[in-house]
Amino acid sequence: MKLIAKTLLAAPGIAFALPAYAQEAMTLDEKVNSAFAKFTGPFVSLIFAPLPGTSFPWIVLWLVVAATVFTFYFAFVQLRFFSHAIALVRGDYSDPKDAGEVSHFQALTTALSGTVGLGNIAGVAVAVGIGGPGATFWMILAGLLGMASKFTECTLGVKYRNEYADGSVSGGPMYYISKGFAERGLPGGKVLSVLFAIFCILGALGGGNMFQANQAHAQISGIFGEYPGWITGIVFAVIVFAVIVGGIKSIANVTEKVVPFMGILYVGAALIILLVNYDKIGWAFGQIFTGAFTGLGIAGGFVGALIQGFKRAAFSNEAGVGSAAIAHSAVRTNEPITEGFVSLLEPLIDTVVICTMTALVITISGQLISDPATGLYVLDGSSIATVDGNSGVALTSAAFASGISWFPYVLAIAVVLFAFSTMISWSYYGLKAWTYLFGEGKISELIFKVIFCVFVVIGAAASLGPVIDFSDAAIFAMAVVNITGLYFLMSIVRKEMHSYSARLASGEIKKFKH
Amino acid sequence: MTTKLIVGLDGTGSGDRALAFASNLAALIGDCELVVAYVIEWSPYSFQTPEENAMRHKRREEEISTARERIIDPAVNELTAAGLKVQGVVRHGDVADTLNAICEEQGGQQIIVCRSSEGGFAKRFFGSATSNLVMSATVPVTVIA
Numbered sequence: 001m002k003l004i005a006k007t008l009l010a011a012p013g014i015a016f017a018l019p020a021y022a023q024e025a026m027t028l029d030e031k032v033n034s035a036f037a038k039f040t041g042p043f044v045s046l047i048f049a050p051l052p053g054t055s056f057p058w059i060v061l062w063l064v065v066a067a068t069v070f071t072f073y074f075a076f077v078q079l080r081f082f083s084h085a086i087a088l089v090r091g092d093y094s095d096p097k098d099a100g101e102v103s104h105f106q107a108l109t110t111a112l113s114g115t116v117g118l119g120n121i122a123g124v125a126v127a128v129g130i131g132g133p134g135a136t137f138w139m140i141l142a143g144l145l146g147m148a149s150k151f152t153e154c155t156l157g158v159k160y161r162n163e164y165a166d167g168s169v170s171g172g173p174m175y176y177i178s179k180g181f182a183e184r185g186l187p188g189g190k191v192l193s194v195l196f197a198i199f200c201i202l203g204a205l206g207g208g209n210m211f212q213a214n215q216a217h218a219q220i221s222g223i224f225g226e227y228p229g230w231i232t233g234i235v236f237a238v239i240v241f242a243v244i245v246g247g248i249k250s251i252a253n254v255t256e257k258v259v260p261f262m263g264i265l266y267v268g269a270a271l272i273i274l275l276v277n278y279d280k281i282g283w284a285f286g287q288i289f290t291g292a293f294t295g296l297g298i299a300g301g302f303v304g305a306l307i308q309g310f311k312r313a314a315f316s317n318e319a320g321v322g323s324a325a326i327a328h329s330a331v332r333t334n335e336p337i338t339e340g341f342v343s344l345l346e347p348l349i350d351t352v353v354i355c356t357m358t359a360l361v362i363t364i365s366g367q368l369i370s371d372p373a374t375g376l377y378v379l380d381g382s383s384i385a386t387v388d389g390n391s392g393v394a395l396t397s398a399a400f401a402s403g404i405s406w407f408p409y410v411l412a413i414a415v416v417l418f419a420f421s422t423m424i425s426w427s428y429y430g431l432k433a434w435t436y437l438f439g440e441g442k443i444s445e446l447i448f449k450v451i452f453c454v455f456v457v458i459g460a461a462a463s464l465g466p467v468i469d470f471s472d473a474a475i476f477a478m479a480v481v482n483i484t485g486l487y488f489l490m491s492i493v494r495k496e497m498h499s500y501s502a503r504l505a506s507g508e509i510k511k512f513k514h
Numbered sequence: 515m516t517t518k519l520i521v522g523l524d525g526t527g528s529g530d531r532a533l534a535f536a537s538n539l540a541a542l543i544g545d546c547e548l549v550v551a552y553v554i555e556w557s558p559y560s561f562q563t564p565e566e567n568a569m570r571h572k573r574r575e576e577e578i579s580t581a582r583e584r585i586i587d588p589a590v591n592e593l594t595a596a597g598l599k600v601q602g603v604v605r606h607g608d609v610a611d612t613l614n615a616i617c618e619e620q621g622g623q624q625i626i627v628c629r630s631s632e633g634g635f636a637k638r639f640f641g642s643a644t645s646n647l648v649m650s651a652t653v654p655v656t657v658i659a
Contacts (some may be wrong), residue, residue: 089556096615100574100606102567103558110564168573242567256561330567428564 006343030144040473047473047480055290055300056307059476063314066483070152073490075495077149078344084504085341086434092511093338095101095205101332104342105315111327111343111495113259113424115350118215118417119316121266121411128368130383132298134291136359138309143351146319147344152486155340155493156180157325158333164440171329172429173322173478174200176435177485186488193436196481199474200433201448202321202373204205208426208470209452210459212419219393219415233460236420237453245449246426259421262414269410270357272402277364284363297376298384316349316355321475322482323351324431335509337496360398365399426453516599517546518622522553522613522647525585528628532658533589536626540598547599550631551582551616554647555643556606578604610646625651628658 039118071078088104101311108124127135134498153173160179161171174193181189217232273280287296292309295301300364318324324343331339362368369378369385377384390398392413427449434448503509521536525527533550540546554577562570586602594599605612617625629644648655 010629013579034531096607096612097605099558100554100556100577102570103563105559106562106567109561110567113561114564132543167575168569170568243563253561253563256563260561313551324527327564327567360521408584428568 009142029420039335040466042046043300043477044469044473047476054303054307056494057305057311057478060307060311060314062483063149063320063479064142064145066309066486067142067147067149068492070148070486071145074148074151074494077151077341078144078348081341081344085345087511088338088342089339089345090258090312093509095512100199102330104339105338107328107331108345109260109341110256110330110351111324111346111367111424112263113256113421114323114327115316115318115346115422116259116263116354117422118212118393118415119312120350120354120358121400121415121418123312123316124213124355125362125392125395125399127308127312128359128362128384129299129386129395130298131260131305132296132368132377133287133359133363134289134293134295134298134302134305134385135309135312135358136288136363137292138306139313139359140309140352142313143317143355144312146313146317146347146351149318149319149342149486150324151344151348152257152490152493153322153482154328155337155496156364156486156489157191158331158336158339159492160331168246169330170435170440171325171483172200172432172436173485174433175329176325176479176489177436180485180489182491184492186489189485192481196478196485197433197436199477200322200326201430201437201480202471202474203478204426204430204433205452205455207227207475208422208472209455213421213456213459214418214482216416219396219412219419223409223412228461229233230457233457236423236460237456239420240423240427240456241453242448243424244431244452245446251409255417255421255424259417262410266414267357268356269400269404270361272359273361274364275402276403280364281360284360287363289358297374297379297380299382311353313347313355316476317350319347320483320486321479323426323478323484325427325473334371335500337493337500340493340497356376362395362399365402367395367399367402401409415462425458432506487505516547517543518620519546520551520617520620520622520625521550522551522609522625522627523585523589524548524628525552528658529585530566530592531598532626532628535595535656535658537593539594539626548605549601549616549620550567550593551603551605551613551621551638552585553609554581554606555609557608561605565657574606574642577606578585608646608652609643611627614651614653616647617651622653624656626656626658 009261012477021118047059050056051058089108091103091105094103112177124139127139156176157171157173160176161169162175163169174197177187177196181187181192213233213236216236217229221227221230289294291298291305293302297304298304300307324346328339328343333339367386369387370376371378378398379385380389386395386398388398397408400411430452431448433444435444500509519540523533536548537659540548573586581604582602584639586604589600590600603616605616613625616622625647627647629642644657648657
């Protein structure tokens with residue numbers, strides 16, 4: 001997210017600039033930045049520190065290693081139970097008498113609306129722009145491995161959720177770490193849960209809120225010309241306030257319906273461009289595979305492609321971060337493992353399908369300049385030179401425009417809507433962490449919701465670099481705590497998987513007639 | 515053998531007409547049981563916010579309880595008082611599919627619904643729901659005008 005922010009802010013046509021009459025506020029911003037950076041700098045540096053002698057952030061390795069461990073520990077659950085996951089989403093195993101409860105499909109799409117967004121549009125452009133088409137190969141691999149991380153965390157999310165007397169539910173890493181550790185007699189569960197909740201609140205206010213508002217404003221001002229960011233911030237804050245405080249469901253409902261439509265439109269447009277250029281698809285895959293192992297002239301060679309691919313996949317699908325476990329825990333099922341199976345589709349849709357589509361369109365569009373004599377990409381600094389000098393979301397936009405001239409307008413709307421739906425999702429994740437720390441209750445919830453809305457304005461109005469850096473770091477700090485918890489609790493998930501698998505094979509678990 | 519008739523209600527006056535027809539038919543048949551059903555339109559494929567999901571179980575219970583209190587219980591009480599054997603059912607789902615599923619579960623011989631163009635508490639039987647039922651039902655369907 002940090003890298004995307006910087007690229008987007010630098011992208012021509014969507015430059016983020018504070019208004020002339022807000023120059024006084026700039027001084028205040030700078031003071032805040034400076035003070036904040038002093039406090040949070042060491043933490044941010046620690047989270048994003050590269051491995052010695054490389055530019056590979058250790059946090060990305062932490063996520064990829066965890067995904068690999070879970071893949072082997074659950075014996076390639078993402079392959080073995082893939083068709084079963086589809087059957088669960090279709091409702092084949094749902095008792096018709098439970099109709100009216102949250103379905104597997106609903107839990108999946110709700111979690112997806114929190115993850116599909118800027119990472120798929122701008123993040124992939126950054127990965128391909130720096131790491132070349134080869135980055136796509138590593139991105140797909142990371143997405144496939146990440147499916148096992150989602151499976152683990154979402155199973156636990158449902159198993160250890162809190163169900164209250166009024167029928168509402170709360171779940172997520174803070175609940176499964178504290179309850180799971182207590183059940184296994186392990187110490188430190190409460191401490192880890194509190195740490196997770198703190199990072200989750202900070203991540204929700206930063207990456208899930210300020211960053212989104214900031215980028216939405218950048219997009220809008222890119223179309224309508226530059227204007228003060230606080231205007232966008234206040235408009236967004238009022239809408240978010242109406243939804244999360246006022247309970248005006250119609251806005252949320254419209255968003256929830258429009259966002260999947262925009263997602264389908266995005267993939268549809270990519271497919272049309274690929275079909276029109278069908279003769280180049282083979283070549284594009286050739287570039288992806290060759291680039292994955294040779295780099296095709298990019299800075300850092302194939303290692304550079306690998307770093308970019310892994311990084312963007314991890315940043316996009318949030319596998320191992322723990323946020324999806326909060327969203328998935330609301331499903332109504334007697335078998336927590338079924339939600340784990342369903343959730344493993346999330347990185348597949350987010351990373352393997354949508355991110356790959358973006359990468360293919362960028363590759364096929366010819367926006368990346370290569371030397372015809374050598375076949376290697378031409379570098380402009382550390383990035384690949386592009387036709388119009390674009391990077392980030394502007395590169396994606398230009399690539400789509402090469403096939404469908406009016407698509408950049410649709411893309412701009414999609415970015416704003418994705419930003420809004422991500423904000424709504426993260427307001428909920430943050431709220432659950434808040435109520436875990438401060439207790440359930442209307443006043444407690446209202447305090448968080450108001451704080452959340454205030455941060456929407458701050459995010460859109462100010463260029464608080466260190467604050468955004470810190471909130472990014474907080475999101476990935478969630479992964480440090482969550483994955484630590486998952487390592488200690490994964491045996492519980494395996495036990496559940498074996499039990500379910502045996503009952504499925506024996507016919508005890510049957511499909512329902514619909 | 516007891517004949518079972520499924521009566522789909524929509525919470526409006528039109529539903530009452532279906533109920534009145536079914537009641538008369540049951541009296542004529544003699545050994546007859548009525549299953550009075552109300553289906554709350556719901557799709558497992560709709561898109562919801564995380565907060566809506568978290569509150570969904572509670573809302574579902576409230577919806578069922580409201581439908582029972584306002585629609586099913588008064589109908590069941592009225593028919594029972596008239597000496598008929600009656601049971602009430604409230605379900606969520608697609609109206610046509612769910613009414614047919616209830617009928618199959620109960621071993622019903624006929625489904626009675628009303629063609630309604632009225633608004634009201636729940637517009638459950640507008641156009642397509644009734645026509646879908648007529649097209650897909652596995653038993654005869656009587657549509658009361």
